[in-house]
């Protein structure tokens with residue numbers, strides 16, 4: 001089969017897509033590529049005039065996006081990926097480079113410029129091969145671009161504004177999505193359609209052929225970064241024809257992976273399982289597990305089927321403090337872990353093996369140890385620990401999700417079924433009913449807030465504000481980040497008395513926190529503290545539209561003209577079909593609250609209803625996006 005070997009070459013590698021674009025994810029997913037998504041934090045601010053041609057700008061941006069992710073994953077001691085893919089799509093018309101519109105007016109400017117004309121869509125792509133040597137990251141970049149010409153029909157003002165109000169233009173280069181409503185504006189397309197959508201799949205596959213099926217004596221050094229590929233087709237290649245299975249310099253890395261696999265033990269007999277016996281190894285071909293017939297295997301479905309097992313393995317290892325133990329002790333054999341956590345050797349070994357295969361632990365002949373990312377995110381005492389959220393997921397969300405079927409049928413929360421208690425007053429009844437549950441919930445919210453605070457705090461320039469009030473700001477994690485970023489800002493965290501009574505042990509040690517103060521109250525019932533910036537982080541998604549109107553009208557009444565309102569939530573795309581994490585979060589809200597996740601347009605209309613204008617949305621690529629607006 002002609003297509004199989006091209007992408008199959010990536011099957012044994014850890015591939016990361018450095019892009020938050022759901023379209024790019026979908027294009028690559030649809031062809032069966034297995035990859036992780038780590039959106040790039042690189043801000044698209046390169047000086048355009050310093051590039052001789054627009055495509056060089058797109059290529060450089062794509063390269064910087066991919067390198068930022070490769071470096072971050074390496075520096076943060078996550079497992080270094082083998083390949084990071086970055087892309088950047090731009091539109092050029094009349095010497096202008098158009099990227100994503102920043103607001104509706106900007107979308108209007110772009111679309112009226114495109115009306116009735118032919119324009120070019122360029123996507124620059126960077127394929128970064130990574131190798132970690134002596135703790136240093138080595139990268140080899142291959143890049144290219146693709147151009148597609150698109151002609152727009154004449155757009156009437158009415159059509160143009162109708163389209164803008166659909167919300168579709170906002171996260172798309174040139175302000176349109178050819179794959180959806182935007183397709184109605186297009187008279188013709190010359191070139192690769194998927195290139196317009198955000199990823200030139202055909203050219204990408206040709207590049208892979210160049211990289212993985214090079215003609216004899218060809219090496220990566222001969223690849224010109226912006227060269228048009230010399231391979232015209234990838235149709236007639238197969239593994240047999242190839243003289244190389246990977247770019248030469250990565251063969252060693254593959255060998256290393258194989259040796260790791262060879263050292264895995266297999267038995268489940270107490271006491272003996274920590275001894276790895278090389279003579280027990282059965283000769284197995286194809287250790288990398290590259291599918292012979294990937295197009296016949298429902299890998300996405302199998303991954304989903306397995307998803308709950310992987311989650312539960314992570315939860316149980318966290319609950320049993322495996323990551324804490326290994327952080328303190330370094331390397332341990334399964335029997336020692338089992339003895340310390342008071343569990344069976346047989347069960348512990350299987351759990352440890354599963355965690356190692358999931359990339360959470362390292363397994364060597366000496367035993368098991370934490371990966372760097374387990375030390376950073378899974379040990380309960382580390383600065384960026386997600387332990388609180390993991391335990392909350394296990395103890396609170398898991399039981400709720402077992403009643404998802406009822407939640408879907410009934411359209412309501414499942415707190416009573418899961419915990420035998422009605423949630424008439426959501427927070428009092430579900431989260432603050434006992435000290436233990438309250439602390440667990442606060443630790444969970446703190447974990448998520450810590451993980452997202454930087455991206456939320458820097459999503460917009462808030463430097464003009466002097467006082468902020470974070471309504472429902474819980475432990476103050478976002479407030480603490482904001483005062484670091486904006487030294488002239490003072491933040492009041494306003495939350496229920498039960499919460500404020502418990503915030504002290506979440507405060508950063510040795511950090512100057514004086515500009516953050518805590519005030520107790522109920523934002524539905526009490527007067528709001530005065531401020532010129534109000535913040536609602538993960539608040540609106542808990543409530544119905546009716547309750548949101550009550551809250552927004554209170555905030556609006558407290559705001560003077562020019563005051564700001566910052567929301568942070570997971571923002572759904574308007575079609576509600578692309579952002580799976582946010583859509584799953586909406587199910588999460590169904591099982592436990594009256595609320596739901598909403599799209600950018602839905603938030604916009606709620607906000608505009610209360611006199612907030614210039615609504616801007618920034619998808620951060622992190623677990624929370626940011627929405628900013630001002631009171632007019």
Ligand SMILES: O=c1[nH]cc([C@@H]2O[C@H](COP(=O)(O)OP(=O)(O)OP(=O)(O)O)[C@@H](O)[C@H]2O)c(=O)[nH]1
Pocket residue numbers: 018019020021022023024039040044065087088089090100171172173176177178179182196197198621
């Ligand atoms: O017809 C369409 N044209 C373009 C798009 C989408 O537009 C964006 C382009 O933006 P960019 O390349 O900067 O990518 P981001 O979305 O910001 O994601 P990164 O994290 O990769 O920077 C891209 O999403 C295209 O898919 C479209 O959908 N239709």
